[in-house]
Amino acid sequence: MIAVDRGRMTVRVEDPGAGQVELTAMRARELGKHGVVVGDQVRVVGDTSGRTDSLARIVAIEERTTSLRRTADDTxxxxxxxxxxxxxxxIVTAVTDPEPALGFLDRCLVAAYAGGLEPLLCLTKTDLASPQPLLDRYAGLGVDAVPMSREAPLDPLLDRLAGRMSVLVGQSGVGKSTLVNRLVPDAFRATGEVTKAGKGRHTSSSAVLLDLPGGGTVIDTPGIRSFGLAHVTAEDVVAAFDDVAEAALDCPPGCGHTAADPDCALDAWAEAGPPARGERLASLRRLLDAVGQLGPGY
Incomplete structure (x- = not known):
């Protein structure tokens, strides 16, 4: 599945005689309320010729290996x-203009870990300010990061995208659509200006899968104003880190693994190890705070 638009899905199939064919399909009634999203592997029946006037039906969705999930808000x-x-x-973010929305970044990282995706920070506009504060903030998690600017070569980012299916997310004004247009010159994703308040207008209206010229695919998503985490628990986040998850087995039932939990075993785990453990725990607890209902804006 490479695109969804107003109830019509664009599906890419392998035709033994014609190679890859893109066809238009609708979700079959028997799927009930099961939604189909970009990246899904599906089974189709009906007219699979790919002609302009053809319409196939999606009758099954294969089991998903990973999923990027969100709720509208924390409630x-x-x-x-x-x-x-x-x-x-x-996760595309500008280092300035607009200033990084740290709560949003934390939430994206939580969603990545909870959904089984590997996170990558793409730090744009590094010609205007240093990316070091953001690199320091997430150093304890070992999150890979690629500093970028309009003039910088794309090679460091392309190396990390090659042969993989990658999802790009970012708030308006951070340069995500501009970056997509550089990665896939024929993508023609609309770009918009950032206002003086640091808020750009939303420039992508639907998720779409795009082929990279050198191999691999990227999924460009619409500008997202919020990333609700009502579906995520603290255990979902901790489980993404093998060393922390093992230490957390000694925690009492119901432990939230935050600094406010007096009997959390992770404090003793951090104190017993090298300083890097303390940094890792501090970074992790920022993500755990993001799981909590911290109110609008975080």
């Missing part, structure tokens, strides 16, 4: 799958 019980089966989540 919304409805979980929405944004993308399926991606390998990594590329």
């Amino acid at each position: 919304d019980p409805t979980e929405r799958v944004v993308v399926a089966n991606a390998d990594q989540l590329v």
